Amino acid sequence: MKIGEISKRSGIPVETVRYYEKIGLLPAPDRDASDYRSYRQAHLDRLLFIKRCRNLDMAQDEIRELIRLAEKPEADCADVDHLLARHLNHVRERLSELARLEQTLVKLQAACSDGRTVSECGILGGLTSELKELDAPGEDNHVPGTHRQGHN
Known part of the structure; x- marks a missing residue:
């Protein structure tokens, strides 16, 4: 999906999606033949996770740490x-x-x-x-x- 669609589906403004990519909270998407960003479901899932964390007033560093921890599902919680x-x-x-x-x-x-x-x-x-x-x-x-x- 393109950036406008992921923005609409997540409820996160396009500028914020780009910002999250820039600071590394959201992995860079692949680019299609026209060099447009091409987002997958995993990007949408990550954006929704970030949005939930922000709704809990978590700072970017806290979110980054939670993402890092989530990438180790077998680790102690x-x-x-x-x-x-x-x-x-x-x-x-x-x-x-x-x-x-x-x-x-x-x-x-x-x-x-x-x-x-x-x-x-x-x-x-x-x-x-x-x-x-x-x-x-x-x-x-x-x-x-x-x-x-x-x-x-």
Whole structure:
């Protein structure tokens, strides 16, 4: 099947299919006589596997490791279990961080009341003071842990 068809069948955009090939998550397909990519069922199966992993918020490195492990069907599944345990810990850390973010947002929202002008806005004032705290050296203004690349 051509890239448009595999994209449609997998629900993954064409650009993403190409990206997965480029980074090695998806093996390069054969080319037909016209030099078009020619995907097989195995490519579709791999894309659907990647999609399920991404839906579980797994990082590319985690997916790559799961693919490597899946290619050894007779091996002990302890490594798969260990990878999933690390990912679950990461998810729990993020949930905790998001709960703290929620508390901060609730406090900021409570700082606003009707009848104030923008210059008196407790939310904007709170964000300004929060930004000063976040601008401390070595910190960023994202929810901690949500954008870490390559961490398991």
